[in-house]
Amino acid sequence: NITDVLIKKQFSIDQMYTTAESFFTSIGLYSMTPKFWARSMFRKPTDRDAVCHASAFDMGYHNDYRVKICTEINDDYFYTIHHEMGHIEYYMAYSENQPYVYRSGANSGFHEAIGDTIGMFAISPAHLIKLGFLQEEAVNSH
Structure with missing residues (x-):
């Protein structure tokens, strides 16, 4: 149970995101941009209502990519963070040196497949x- 481990290791919400970023950079993908860290919504606001459906955005201007996730420390959000940041990685890949008109995914289903693939790897026994x-002994004993 990833939730139990996150709590036992006293993982913070910020650590969940930096762990995901480390995964991406370890496989040769991009680091998140300074604007990502400054402008994303990682926690549910306490001073206003917010729609908490996890989403990723390419704001279309000067490397401004964001996620909107009302993160809680549990296994679902550990997966979701990787999934949504997978969308950001895809945005970064096809926006590099491209005019705005070409900065959209080939197909929304493919975009979701990228996010799901990343999310599934994030919770794979090898990565955990x-x-x-x-x-490792616990995995190999079954």
């Missing part, structure tokens, strides 16, 4: 062992 969330 690498993070120290699972013991």
Whole structure:
């Protein structure tokens, strides 16, 4: 159970995002931009109502990519963070040196497949062992 491990290791919401970013950079993808860190909504606001459906955005201007996630420390959000940041990686890849008119995904289904693939890898036993969330012996004993 990833939730139990996150709590036991006293993971913060910020650590969940930096762990996801480390995953992407470890496979040769992009670091998140300074605007991502400054302008994304990682927590549910306490001073106003907000729609909390997790979403990723390419704001279309000067490397401004954002997520909107009312993050809680649990396994669902660990997956969701990787999924949504997978969309950001895809945005970054096809926006590099492209005019705005060409800065959209080939197909929304493919975009979701990218996010789901990243999310599934994030919760795979191999990745969880690498993070120290699972013991290799526990996986191999089944």
